[in-house]
Structures are given as structure tokens and as C-alpha cells.
Amino acid sequence: MRKTKTEEKNQKTIQTDDGMLSSDFIRNIISRDVEVKKNQGRVHTRFPPEPNGYLHIGHAKSICLNFGLAAEYEGLCNLRFDDTNPSKENVEYVESIKSDVKWLGFDWGDRELYASDYFEQLYQYAVQLIKEGRAYVDSLSAEEIRDYRGTLTDPGKESPYRNRSVKENIDLFERMRRGEFKDGAHVLRAKIDMASPNLLMRDPTLYRIRWVSHHRTGVQWCIYPMYDFTHCLSDSIEGITHSICTLEFENNRPLYDWVLDELGVDCHPQQIEFARLNLSYYILSKRKLVELVTGGFVTGWDDPRMPTISGLRRRGYTPGSIRSFCERIGVAKRDSMVDLALLEYCIREDLNKSTPRVMGVLRPLRVIIDNYPKDQVEYLNAANNPEDPAMGTREVPFSRVLYIEKEDFQEIPQKKFFRLAPGREVRLRYAYFIKFVRVVKDEQTGEVVELHCTYDPKTRGGDSPDGRKVKATLHWVSAPHAVAAEVRLYDRLFLRPNPEAEKDGTDFKTYLNPDSLKTLTPCRVEPTLSGSPPGSRFQFERLGYFCVDPVDASDEKLVFNRTVTLRDQWAKIQKAQQHR
Numbered sequence: 001m002r003k004t005k006t007e008e009k010n011q012k013t014i015q016t017d018d019g020m021l022s023s024d025f026i027r028n029i030i031s032r033d034v035e036v037k038k039n040q041g042r043v044h045t046r047f048p049p050e051p052n053g054y055l056h057i058g059h060a061k062s063i064c065l066n067f068g069l070a071a072e073y074e075g076l077c078n079l080r081f082d083d084t085n086p087s088k089e090n091v092e093y094v095e096s097i098k099s100d101v102k103w104l105g106f107d108w109g110d111r112e113l114y115a116s117d118y119f120e121q122l123y124q125y126a127v128q129l130i131k132e133g134r135a136y137v138d139s140l141s142a143e144e145i146r147d148y149r150g151t152l153t154d155p156g157k158e159s160p161y162r163n164r165s166v167k168e169n170i171d172l173f174e175r176m177r178r179g180e181f182k183d184g185a186h187v188l189r190a191k192i193d194m195a196s197p198n199l200l201m202r203d204p205t206l207y208r209i210r211w212v213s214h215h216r217t218g219v220q221w222c223i224y225p226m227y228d229f230t231h232c233l234s235d236s237i238e239g240i241t242h243s244i245c246t247l248e249f250e251n252n253r254p255l256y257d258w259v260l261d262e263l264g265v266d267c268h269p270q271q272i273e274f275a276r277l278n279l280s281y282y283i284l285s286k287r288k289l290v291e292l293v294t295g296g297f298v299t300g301w302d303d304p305r306m307p308t309i310s311g312l313r314r315r316g317y318t319p320g321s322i323r324s325f326c327e328r329i330g331v332a333k334r335d336s337m338v339d340l341a342l343l344e345y346c347i348r349e350d351l352n353k354s355t356p357r358v359m360g361v362l363r364p365l366r367v368i369i370d371n372y373p374k375d376q377v378e379y380l381n382a383a384n385n386p387e388d389p390a391m392g393t394r395e396v397p398f399s400r401v402l403y404i405e406k407e408d409f410q411e412i413p414q415k416k417f418f419r420l421a422p423g424r425e426v427r428l429r430y431a432y433f434i435k436f437v438r439v440v441k442d443e444q445t446g447e448v449v450e451l452h453c454t455y456d457p458k459t460r461g462g463d464s465p466d467g468r469k470v471k472a473t474l475h476w477v478s479a480p481h482a483v484a485a486e487v488r489l490y491d492r493l494f495l496r497p498n499p500e501a502e503k504d505g506t507d508f509k510t511y512l513n514p515d516s517l518k519t520l521t522p523c524r525v526e527p528t529l530s531g532s533p534p535g536s537r538f539q540f541e542r543l544g545y546f547c548v549d550p551v552d553a554s555d556e557k558l559v560f561n562r563t564v565t566l567r568d569q570w571a572k573i574q575k576a577q578q579h580r
């Protein structure tokens with residue numbers, strides 16, 4: 001099938017080959033500023049989330065950048081909640097944001113700040129603009145304001161209220177604050193230029209009436225400042241030097257500068273835009289993610305399939321792997337799509353070093369070793385991480401009845417299937433060579449229910465004394481010793497690399513992957529895993545990295561999330577790109 005233009009575009013991925021952070025354009029700007037002692041050589045950044053949802057991996061990019069810059073230049077980074085839209089914001093979101101930033105490893109010291117703390121100051125700034133004739137109260141309806149704004153090709157039209165006297169404006173604005181008007185009756189607008197080619201400069205709204213209680217200021221205010229007015233002034237009040245934001249705010253920069261210039265503030269931060277992170281097969285927009293949560297398409301913000309920090313954490317991602325991912329993608333001026341495979345590469349790289357390897361069987365098939373003494377149990381030595389002897393060894397019980405993976409046996413082996421089949425001998429990891437004897441099937445369904453094999457006692461530990469070779473090594477557990485567990489396997493949340501970009505108006509939820517979660521139960525894992533605390537991580541040999549689900553696991557029930565498989569797609573993608 002031919003690819004559509006969008007699909008082709010979506011497949012472009014950015015590549016960073018080594019983990020090294022090259023100096024990027026933002027660091028170049030800051031280094032120069034520091035050198036010429038701009039802002040007395042200070043560097044002060046901020047991370048400014050709106051508490052209207054949980055943070056996602058895109059925010060992690062911004063967090064790593066802002067806090068990272070502060071650390072590199074021995075400066076400071078504030079955590080500032082941009083809380084000017086009370087109808088969508090709440091304390092749950094504030095708390096989750098704080099815990100996510102902390103978990104990622106960053107510290108805002110005593111600078112947990114809120115735009116809402118500046119409401120009085122912002123109000124006074126607005127009064128100053130009115131007095132200088134740079135703002136006015138408009139009484140057009142929202143719809144009329146939209147009509148008057150014009151389009152990219154047509155200039156806007158001035159509101160009939162644009163030339164109200166300062167006195168009248170002050171009076172109306174004060175009464176707006178006092179609560180004399182209903183939602184939408186008036187707004188405060190900047191008086192800039194209704195013919196500006198930049199639509200945002202056509203007398204943008206600075207304040208609107210909202211009879212909504214705020215999670216911090218309660219019912220103290222019924223007028224709330226708009227983002228463009230609040231953001232630049234909050235930056236200025238906090239003494240921010242470099243205000244780093246994503247590219248979609250490029251058009252807002254003239255307004256950012258206009259407000260600060262008109263008010264003649266002492267601190268005028270420099271706004272710098274960089275490309276936001278887009279991650280293939282995911283959606284990074286709180287507005288859309290909240291739809292998945294409220295619509296019940298996922299189990300919550302921390303569903304392990306979500307690209308949220310809390311989802312990734314529950315899935316088993318480490319803070320280090322996310323930081324390393326953000327470093328590798330770097331910052332650029334051009335929008336691009338990062339391949340999910342890179343994120344998976346980063347977590348694998350981290351877990352490979354740190355997690356113990358264990359054995360667990362996801363789809364158990366009983367195997368009876370006919371020539372193994374009935375009541376005998378042996379404890380075999382298994383390496384906790386063959387790549388790191390310092391991680392030690394453990395004892396794994398072996399007995400006459402075992403479980404192996406269903407898919408490790410084929411009665412009529414396909415081409416290139418080298419595992420267990422009639423006539424075959426294979427190695428059981430850390431244990432013995434076993435040889436197929438016969439298969440037992442369900443008489444009704446024909447399903448394979450049990451295998452009978454024999455073992456060779458001379459191959460203890462998995463080595464053959466006579467140099468005999470086998471083509472496969474299987475993982476296994478001893479049936480009477482194994483512990484039952486539920487295992488959740490995850491796949492990408494969407495079927496398309498960029499579900500947001502479908503231009504035909506199709507709802508992005510149409511592309512949800514119906515197989516993004518597979519729950520397997522009962523799986524059987526080795527007894528050392530019994531009682532593993534929530535959040536502990538393991539590599540199940542041959543199957544991937546898993547962690548104990550921090551929410552649903554309990555003393556009675558082991559639940560594992562698969563963080564990632566062992567298959568490295570990233571190396572493949574890189575190779576393909578090099579050969580292009």
C-alpha cells in the first residue's frame with residue numbers, strides 16, 4: 001500500500017548517535033550572555049507547568065533543560081505553577097507535578113511559586129497600562145471580538161470601545177474586579193495594533209471575568225489574567241534571565257516583549273523557543289491525555305501505557321533513563337518526531353546494568369522429567385547478572401515437574417525453530433539438558449497440556465561433558481516451588497506513529513491500539529521473587545524487564561508490569577538510517 005504524505009512525514013525520526021550533549025543553540029546564547037555579564041552573569045530559569053493535568057515525557061524534556069541549565073551555569077531554576085485558568089486546574093495536579101519533578105531528580109529549593117501569588121501585582125500592572133493609555137475595557141461579546149480580529153489576510157477592525165477615557169477604563173476595570181459584572185460582559189485588552197500582521201498583537205485580551213473559585217485564591221478574584229500577560233510578568237517578578245519555552249510560543253514573543261517594555265520593568269527576561277518533543281505512537285498533550293483518563297480508555301494518569309511521568313514510573317522506567325533520553329534527543333529549533341525505540345533503548349541500557357536476572361514463565365506448559373527421582377529437589381546455582389559477577393548468585397530449585405514456556409515447544413517444528421520438539425534435546429538454563437519423550441494432549445481439544453522428557457544427569461549446570469551441542473537454552477521454573485503471578489504486557493498505545501496529525505478530522509482515539517494491554521495469569525515465577533516489594537525491577541531471562549506493579553501488587557498477589565522487551569529496535573533503525 002502506498003504511504004500517504006502524512007505517514008511519510010511521520011516516519012522521519014531524529015537521530016543522535018552518541019549520548020554526548022553537544023553545545024546547542026540555547027547553551028550558546030547563555031554562554032555568550034554569561035561572558036558579557038548580561039544580568040550580572042546570572043542564569044535563572046523556570047519550569048512553568050499549568051496544573052491542568054499530569055506531566056508527560058515532553059515536560060521531562062523541558063524540566064531537564066531548565067533545571068539542567070541552572071545546574072550547568074550554577075544558577076537557579078524555579079518551579080512555577082502557571083495557574084491562571086481555575087476551571088481546569090486543581091490541587092491533585094499540583095501535587096502530582098511536584099512529585100514527578102522530584103522523582104526525576106530535580107530540586108527547586110524554596111522556590112515553589114505560583115502565578116496566582118502575583119494576582120495583586122498583576123492587577124496593579126494592568127492599572128498602570130490603563131493609565132498609560134495602553135489598555136482598555138472592551139464590552140464586545142467574545143464572538144464580536146473574534147469577528148473584529150480579522151484574519152491572516154484581512155486586518156482587524158477597532159472596537160467601538162477602544163477609545164474609552166482612562167477614567168472610564170479604570171472605573172470599569174475596578175468594577176470588574178469588585179464583581180459587578182457577569183462572565184463575558186467585559187474584558188481588558190491591550191491597545192496595540194488591530195492591523196498587525198501578528199494576530200496575537202491585535203489588541204490581545206489581558207483579563208477576563210470568570211466566576212470560578214481558584215484552588216489557591218478561592219473566591220477572592222472573579223477576574224483572571226491571561227497567559228500572555230501573566231507569563232512575562234511572572235518571569236520578570238522572579239528575576240528570570242532566560243525564559244525557555246516551546247516553538248508554538250514564537251508568535252507570542254512580540255507580546256511578551258511589548259508588555260515588559262510598556263511597563264518599563266527592571267527585569268526583562270529573554271524568551272527563547274525550542275522544538276517540543278513528539279514521540280512516535282504517543283500523544284503529548286495534557287488536553288488529549290485527560291480525554292483518555294476521563295473517557296476510561298486507560299485506567300488513570302498513571303496507567304503504564306500512558307506517556308506520563310507517573311505512567312512511565314509505574315511501568316518501571318527509572319529517572320536516570322528518562323534523563324538520559326532527554327540528553328540524547330538534545331534541543332533544536334525544528335520540530336521533529338522522536339522514535340519510541342530510543343526511549344526504550346535508554347531504559348534497557350540502564351536496567352541491563354542494575355537489575356538481577358531471574359526466571360519466570362508467562363504461559364506455563366508442564367514438563368515431567370521421567371527419569372528424575374520423584375521426591376528429589378536440587379538447588380542449582382544461577383548468576384544474578386552474568387555480565388556483572390559482583391551481583392552474585394542465587395539457588396534455584398529443580399525438581400521432577402517443571403514449567404517451560406508454551407511457545408518453546410512445537411510438535412511440528414516450523415523452519416528455523418530450534419527449541420523443544422519431538423526428537424530434540426535442549427538446555428534448561430543453569431540446570432540440565434533435557435530430551436523430548438512424548439506429548440500429552442487434551443483428548444477433546446487436541447491442545448498440548450503436558451510434555452514428558454528425560455534429563456541427562458551428566459549435564460548438571462547446563463554443560464555437556466562430551467561436547468554435545470544443543471541449539472536452544474530455555475528458561476523454566478520448578479512447578480512445586482514456583483510462585484503464581486499476574487503479568488501485564490504492554491504495547492504502544494496508538495496504532496499510528498502520529499495519531500494527532502491525521503488531518504481528515506478523525507478523532508485521535510480512533511487509533512487507540514486495542515491490544516495495548518495483555519494480562520496473563522497465572523504465570524509462574526521462581527520462588528526468590530515471592531514478597532518482592534512494589535516497584536522492584538527484574539530481567540526475566542529471554543522476556544524483558546519487569547517491575548512489580550506499585551498499585552495492584554500486594555503480599556497476597558504478585559503483579560508484574562513489563563517495562564520493555566529485550567529486543568533493541570533502536571540499533572536497527574540507526575543502522576538502516578546509516579545505509580540510506
Ligand code: ATP
Nearest residue numbers: 048049050058059061062245246276277284285286
Ligand atoms: P500540554 O499540551 O501537554 O498541555 P502545555 O505546553 O500546555 O502542554 P504546560 O503545563 O504549559 O503544558 O507546559 C509546561 C512547560 O513544558 C512549558 O514550558 C512547555 O513549553 C513545556 N512543554 C510542554 N510540552 C512539551 C513537549 N512536548 N516538549 C517539550 N516541552 C514541552
Ligand code: MG
Nearest residue numbers: 049050082227
Ligand atoms: Mg501551556
